[in-house]
């Protein structure tokens with residue numbers, strides 16, 4: 001690390017220009033072009049030199065220029081209008097404000113939560129704040145921005161990494177090099193949270209050995225949303241602790257654990273301090289964006305215990321108001337710590353005081369058949385601390401249900417209580433201004449874009465204007481790519497004289513394909529190199545060539561990923577193809593914008609089903625790019641056969657090398673037979689009619705779905721609202737709900753071994769039944785010490801999978817028809833199921849605990865089936 005420390009001298013703005021300070025201090029400029037135009041007008045050259053960052057702009061502009069602007073009535077009027085527009089945006093009613101407000105202690109109150117705290121280890125808001133590594137962070141950034149647009153009262157919580165993630169350059173040999181420039185928060189659009197006496201607010205934690213760790217809090221204004229970032233880099237911490245918030249995803253286990261303790265535990269304390277100092281309503285819902293934030297639940301348990309609850313009661317209260325989102329189906333992507341390391345932090349001098357150590361360890365333990373007893377799993381803890389859990393696409397929800405089935409033993413995969421909310425992207429961040437302008441010309445009222453009908457109007461764009469827009473964006477990408485490539489070659493040691501060829505790299509009239517993402521192995525950066533001769537032939541075709549722009553960072557500890565980058569870079573270095581394929585270093589939000597806006601085709605070829613969602617393809621689609629992707633993540637859900645192309649997968653092939661070969665061949669075929677011919681099928685005016693039809697269909701079919709505002713609305717109506725309701729129910733009468741639920745669960749758990757399905761019989765299927773007939777089911781169930789209204793007895797019917805699970809079963813509640821024995825613990829149940837589908841099916845009966853405060857019938861992981869289970873053998877065949 002260099003010995004140079006940086007600091008920032010703040011500009012003093014003349015009074016007339018004070019609104020400039022306010023505009024720069026709120027990140028809304030990052031997605032509001034009219035605000036950026038104001039800054040650009042101050043001095044276009046400086047604006048370009050500072051990378052379009054208003055804070056840096058104000059640091060660079062001369063006081064003479066400021067005085068000039070202060071005396072310019074036209075500029076001042078413009079500035080005042082921009083400031084008034086910001087005020088409107090910040091304080092006017094938006095989508096969320098249409099719903100009724102109500103008192104929080106009223107349990108019949110249907111109101112949405114008064115506030116939601118959203119925790120994430122990373123945030124991608126703008127390239128000026130390099131606090132993200134990839135999709136997870138970008139998603140969190142887009143979540144905050146869309147929440148702001150919708151008026152959702154969210155508080156974001158994260159860490160301030162002094163060295164961010166890393167910036168990437170290449171060595172002469174094409175090897176990734178990492179750089180960690182230090183940021184100075186005083187030069188960034190954030191302010192320090194201070195108390196009534198103007199002292200920095202200190203968030204304190206205790207580490208083993210009674211070592212204090214404190215953090216300062218920075219507040220970033222993301223439109224209407226405050227984002228609190230905890231920062232350990234200050235004088236009061238022992239020198240070795242100042243580095244706790246040094247880098248995103250750097251360091252070993254202990255370092256990561258400290259970061260996550262600060263994020264989760266410190267984060268809740270920061271939220272409390274913020275709400276108290278600013279009179280912000282306290283959050284009713286806490287959202288863990290991935291397992292890194294899981295410790296927030298323990299701090300909330302402590303808070304409830306401090307109010308007099310026992311651990312189990314506090315756990316119920318916490319769970320009711322917690323949402324956990326899992327983001328990866330890759331086991332290596334799940335955060336796990338050595339169990340004894342966590343134990344050390346929760347035993348003597350615990351980080352969170354007063355919690356029973358064994359219970360804390362139990363929350364993160366993999367105590368299911370394939371689990372590893374030596375680890376503490378943050379995702380598992382998240383799921384146990386949250387009553388509501390979701391994945392990030394429909395396919396990922398299904399994969400997660402299989403992956404975490406062990407937490408709900410006895411339940412078929414399909415009923416594991418993990419739902420899904422498919423990710424989305426923030427349009428104003430990612431869509432080119434030209435595309436936004438075109439959309440506005442055709443559909444002047446942007447509110448229409450919340451509805452499919454609004455998007456359908458896009459077909460009213462003429463082919464000429466649409467193609468003009470696409471050509472403009474492609475051309476701009478090429479200018480940007482050449483500049484970046486030149487810079488990269490200079491860093492790799494080339495002299496200017498050797499770089500003349502760079503001026504002719506990429507062609508504005510050639511079909512342009514983009515591939516940019518992090519470089520974990522499942523994303524298969526180098527799949528396109530599988531048959532180099534075939535790729536080369538496409539790149540150098542004299543009539544209908546292809547050109548490819550590639551970017552991506554490998555995690556600094558991932559040597560394998562760096563080798564993949566080197567392999568690609570070496571290929572692009574070849575003078576025979578280097579004018580048609582380029583690798584651009586330092587993939588960040590600015591480069592991502594340039595790529596998703598300029599590329600005609602967005603390529604994605606992960607190993608299905610390891611891409612949880614993927615969002616870069618959504619950004620491309622909104623700019624009129626076409627997706628060419630494996631049907632994984634969001635594309636598995638929304639590819640409709642004509643809004644892009646699906647690369648066929650060979651999932652059933654277990655040899656991974658062979659699978660790559662098959663999938664790569666399918667990819668080349670698609671390019672040669674469909675993508676390339678269609679792009680170059682241009683009419684006399686140079687318009688590729690069929691291509692443009694597909695672009696329009698992409699916008700119409702995907703536009704309404706891929707927006708992050710759709711996603712945030714889904715979270716609000718599907719998860720935040722019900723979590724707030726549950727939370728209120730548990731809090732009523734001095735937490736009586738939580739106490740009742742905890743003791744009920746305890747009693748049911750203890751009594752459950754006595755519950756048995758004694759006997760099942762069916763009627764109505766003697767002769768081969770026909771569709772439309774009814775299956776009459778009668779069961780006798782032993783309830784032990786439980787009451788009939790504490791259980792639910794259901795009949796399930798459906799097709800039977802090869803693993804003897806009922807697929808997507810039809811469930812019917814059976815009704816109690818009376819006692820079967822003397823002592824009243826044997827109860828008869830009966831009901832009938834209409835037989836709706838022809839073919840072989842199976843049925844069974846199951847008994848579950850039921851309580852009005854459970855969010856899902858599978859929540860407790862308790863279920864009793866007949867022994868032996870009724871499976872295929874006892875099934876009926878419908879004709």
Ligand SMILES: *Cc1c(COP(=O)(O)O)cnc(C)c1O
Nearest residue numbers: 134135517588589592614615616
């Ligand atoms: C959108 C984006 C991502 C996520 O893209 P995926 O398709 O999920 O891989 C990663 N990094 C940057 C800089 C992005 O803009």
